[in-house]
Amino acid sequence: MIERIQSEGGEEVQSYTYENIETDDQLPVHLFLHSTHQVPNHWHDSIEILFVLKGKLQLFTKDRYTELNEEDLFLINANDIHAIEAEENNLVLALQIPIAYLIQIEPQIERMSFGCNSAAYGREEQVKFDELRALLAEMMLLHYKRPQGYTLRIQSLLLSLTYLLIQGFRSQDQNTEKLDDKHRERLLRITSYVKENYNRNINIQQLAQQEYLTVPYLSRFFKEYMGTSFTKYVNAVRLDRAVKDLTLTNLSITQIAHDHGFPNLKSFNAVFKEFYRQTPGEYRKTVLDGRSRFQKSSASHFNYFEMNPSQAFESLFKYLPDKSVPAVTTLPAPHAKRSSHVSVESTPVTEVDHTWKKLMTVGKAKEVLFAEVQKHMQRVQREIGFQYVRFHGIFDDEMMVYGENERGEVSLNFAYSDSLFDFILTSGLRPFLELSFLPSQLAGEECGTIFYKKSFVGSPKDLGKWNQMIHQFITHYIRKYGIHEVRQWYFEVWNEPEIRIFWPDTYEAYCELFVSTYHCIKSIHPELRVGGPGILSITLMREDWLTRFVRDVRERHAEPDFISIHNYPYDEAMSISNEEIQVDFEQFPNLVFQRIELSADTGYLSQVIAKLKETVSASASGYTPELHMTEWNSTGSHRDLVNDTCYKAAYIVKNVLENMDALHSFGYWTVTDLLEEFKMSAELFHGGLGLMTYNGIPKPAFYAFKLLARLGDHCIDRGEGYYIAGNDKGLQVLMYAYVHLDALYRKGDASFINRTNRYDVFEEDGLTELTLELTGIRSGTYTLKRHTINRQHGSAFDLWVQMGAPVHMDADTLDYLKQASCPRLTVEQVEIKDSAYTLVSTLSPHEVQLVELVKGNQSYTSNKNEKGIISM
Numbered sequence: 001m002i003e004r005i006q007s008e009g010g011e012e013v014q015s016y017t018y019e020n021i022e023t024d025d026q027l028p029v030h031l032f033l034h035s036t037h038q039v040p041n042h043w044h045d046s047i048e049i050l051f052v053l054k055g056k057l058q059l060f061t062k063d064r065y066t067e068l069n070e071e072d073l074f075l076i077n078a079n080d081i082h083a084i085e086a087e088e089n090n091l092v093l094a095l096q097i098p099i100a101y102l103i104q105i106e107p108q109i110e111r112m113s114f115g116c117n118s119a120a121y122g123r124e125e126q127v128k129f130d131e132l133r134a135l136l137a138e139m140m141l142l143h144y145k146r147p148q149g150y151t152l153r154i155q156s157l158l159l160s161l162t163y164l165l166i167q168g169f170r171s172q173d174q175n176t177e178k179l180d181d182k183h184r185e186r187l188l189r190i191t192s193y194v195k196e197n198y199n200r201n202i203n204i205q206q207l208a209q210q211e212y213l214t215v216p217y218l219s220r221f222f223k224e225y226m227g228t229s230f231t232k233y234v235n236a237v238r239l240d241r242a243v244k245d246l247t248l249t250n251l252s253i254t255q256i257a258h259d260h261g262f263p264n265l266k267s268f269n270a271v272f273k274e275f276y277r278q279t280p281g282e283y284r285k286t287v288l289d290g291r292s293r294f295q296k297s298s299a300s301h302f303n304y305f306e307m308n309p310s311q312a313f314e315s316l317f318k319y320l321p322d323k324s325v326p327a328v329t330t331l332p333a334p335h336a337k338r339s340s341h342v343s344v345e346s347t348p349v350t351e352v353d354h355t356w357k358k359l360m361t362v363g364k365a366k367e368v369l370f371a372e373v374q375k376h377m378q379r380v381q382r383e384i385g386f387q388y389v390r391f392h393g394i395f396d397d398e399m400m401v402y403g404e405n406e407r408g409e410v411s412l413n414f415a416y417s418d419s420l421f422d423f424i425l426t427s428g429l430r431p432f433l434e435l436s437f438l439p440s441q442l443a444g445e446e447c448g449t450i451f452y453k454k455s456f457v458g459s460p461k462d463l464g465k466w467n468q469m470i471h472q473f474i475t476h477y478i479r480k481y482g483i484h485e486v487r488q489w490y491f492e493v494w495n496e497p498e499i500r501i502f503w504p505d506t507y508e509a510y511c512e513l514f515v516s517t518y519h520c521i522k523s524i525h526p527e528l529r530v531g532g533p534g535i536l537s538i539t540l541m542r543e544d545w546l547t548r549f550v551r552d553v554r555e556r557h558a559e560p561d562f563i564s565i566h567n568y569p570y571d572e573a574m575s576i577s578n579e580e581i582q583v584d585f586e587q588f589p590n591l592v593f594q595r596i597e598l599s600a601d602t603g604y605l606s607q608v609i610a611k612l613k614e615t616v617s618a619s620a621s622g623y624t625p626e627l628h629m630t631e632w633n634s635t636g637s638h639r640d641l642v643n644d645t646c647y648k649a650a651y652i653v654k655n656v657l658e659n660m661d662a663l664h665s666f667g668y669w670t671v672t673d674l675l676e677e678f679k680m681s682a683e684l685f686h687g688g689l690g691l692m693t694y695n696g697i698p699k700p701a702f703y704a705f706k707l708l709a710r711l712g713d714h715c716i717d718r719g720e721g722y723y724i725a726g727n728d729k730g731l732q733v734l735m736y737a738y739v740h741l742d743a744l745y746r747k748g749d750a751s752f753i754n755r756t757n758r759y760d761v762f763e764e765d766g767l768t769e770l771t772l773e774l775t776g777i778r779s780g781t782y783t784l785k786r787h788t789i790n791r792q793h794g795s796a797f798d799l800w801v802q803m804g805a806p807v808h809m810d811a812d813t814l815d816y817l818k819q820a821s822c823p824r825l826t827v828e829q830v831e832i833k834d835s836a837y838t839l840v841s842t843l844s845p846h847e848v849q850l851v852e853l854v855k856g857n858q859s860y861t862s863n864k865n866e867k868g869i870i871s872m
Helices: 099-107 106-113 125-143 150-168 182-198 206-212 215-226 230-248 254-260 265-276 279-295 365-369 371-383 415-426 463-481 507-524 537-542 543-553 578-587 605-620 647-658 701-707 795-803 811-820
Strands: 002-007 010-012 029-033 039-043 046-054 057-061 066-069 073-076 082-085 092-097 335-341 359-364 388-392 430-435 448-452 455-457 490-493 529-536 562-567 570-573 596-598 626-632 667-668 713-719 722-727 732-738 767-775 781-789 823-832 834-841 848-854
Touching: 002 150, 010 230, 029 125, 046 099, 046 125, 073 125, 092 099, 092 125, 099 150, 106 732, 125 150, 125 365, 125 834, 150 279, 182 230, 206 578, 206 713, 215 230, 215 490, 230 265, 230 279, 254 265, 254 279, 265 279, 335 701, 335 713, 359 371, 359 626, 359 667, 365 388, 365 415, 365 507, 371 701, 371 811, 415 430, 430 626, 463 507, 463 529, 490 507, 490 562, 507 529, 529 626, 537 562, 537 570, 537 605, 537 795, 543 562, 562 605, 578 848, 605 626, 605 647, 667 767, 667 795, 701 795, 713 732, 722 767, 722 781, 732 767, 732 834, 767 811, 795 811
Parallel strands: 335 767, 359 388, 388 430, 430 490, 490 529, 529 562, 562 626, 626 667
Antiparallel strands: 002 010, 029 092, 039 082, 046 073, 046 092, 057 066, 057 082, 448 455, 570 596, 713 722, 722 732, 732 848, 767 834, 781 823, 781 848
16 A cells, blocks of 8 residues: 655655645645545545546545546545545545634534535536536636735635535534544554554554553454554555665565564565555566666656647636636736846946857758758848757768668768758858767667657667767768868767657666767867767756766766756656657647646756756866757747747746856757657647747747847846846847746646637736836937837737738738837937936836947947946
């Protein structure tokens, strides 16, 4: 018996006999979602209402057994002992209302019992339960969305719910026997004694003497109120502890049996098999085999490509009168005010390298040969300007690089790759070359495939031929472009090797590939830059994978010149089977969010960077490789509908400004929606990850980078929601109003987003007024340019919605979208007197503004003795 429950935050907390209900900080109740496998007998001084949203479970109360299916409701009276079992995935809404709170509403309620079990009634009799479902739905929505005044509204709903219970669900038999204080205290003493002494010989005779009871009476008493025999309860407690040691330690099974109170191995085996239907040895092997397969990594279960909108809330929110946030207050929206005083003259100036501009990313190598992708890259280069480009699949069969002659010798073809690198270099870029994936001729039987346009993943079946390919490939480009050019390239060995869909082999096999490839490249020229491993942030934050990797490869004299990671802010990631992967890649894009949970931490990127630096620094004294983020985004989903909105502009600006120059590069994933990892969507605004749509319409994300590119190379000041820079053209003030995704959407629920309405999935927020007092500026007349990205300006998606969201658009309409959806630009002349200027800006949610302050031909200067904008 597994005595645990999955809490709302994902933690496992130990179940216990008496449950002390902890109410929410701002509410007198506990309202939460949870998944459960098994919860042993327990009770609490609260009424509990269970609403099954997904799956099914078995509920055991003192006098009955009830099977609950999707959409069933059940009320557990206060102090009623109950237990839960479930054999499949489930999601349950639970509302726990302390009796102490209900007594304040209705003093007589402590003497009442309620009968509320929708499973006992037919479809035509569900109307009275629907009223309860609607109240629970609105409460849960308010609880997650948290608009202004939501606590007052929830408490009013609680009053309505209490009224419905008293009027419609009050039991006629009010003499139902309840667990009195005397019996409750006795059960607490007994169960506490068992848990404190489970690893010793527990003698029921001695326990009966302590309670001044006979053994038969104690046995009957325990069975009556706990629903199980005393012996089975003791065994369940012992098993719960023993299972942890089975899965988390290398102790022998005999030792585990002894440590947890079982008299001998035979007894342990018998009890274990009764509960788990297999022996302890079989159970341990099953768990360990699973861990080996998935490389002991919670992240290795993760597949961010098939992110399907969770329908778990469908059973709940369909009872709302409409799919909108209930109006809970007539007060105006919050108007946040922030003020900062910045002395431009006295503030120390920091030189900025803008390392976010070092790296752009596109999908796969073959796609860079597409004329449309080249147009997108060239526009990005003209208007933003990057130094490197990273992509997958240089060795995919589509690139036709690898081949073997009739003697089985490696024979390479550089026709496509030459065209690829010629274009990259003439565009002012250099390759950040991901060495992946396998050509089919090097893929062994254990290898898999990934993407709509198949790439082969796994260990090469002939590592020698892999190295010959690498050696000939790099040598060819040294001859073509010269060693001075190629030693400025980056060679990244593979992509996310801790994730089984990218690396179905073992951790050790990846280390072997890395070390062998490293030495192969270094044998060509020691100054060629080799690194990796490009792991996910969730792996970095939760495991020691990177620490192990750096240690293990350095021990084999392969010291990475750079360490690369990918940042997608996921808190939870669940496993997906190989069968699902194959099916989902074929059916994509019908699947959008698949079993994920986005982080509630708005500073997630900063936390990842700090963890990366700490990990690398601790791995070896004096080891200082370059640190690159070769992919980052707010999501890994190619069908997340917020990707097309103004949210992305604020997200990008916030994260770049908060982490300016914190790493050697930040490769935003990706430049364009035109990529063939999945079958292309017929929808123009389908939630693609690109800065531009597949036909080249810039999104707010594109313009966010364009405004970032206008910042000067000197940082004067930064603060919450703003960044002040300067260059020889003047001062630049970049401001943003970031609003985070709400809790429901972060959990994968897409109930409140659709093709045209994409702004109801954010936390409640209003206008932001930002006042910056700038001093130390030379007096005079200045030109003030204000660039604005918001839902009215700079958002092709919002303009498309205003046009009626047409499915089919002719060339004129598309042209209009491209031209009309640019940021707003206003220009005015301002007079600065007494060396001070007050800049006041009002920003709507997700808005980004750049204010440029220029005085004729006068220049900003970092030298305080020269005449310039900051000079007196």
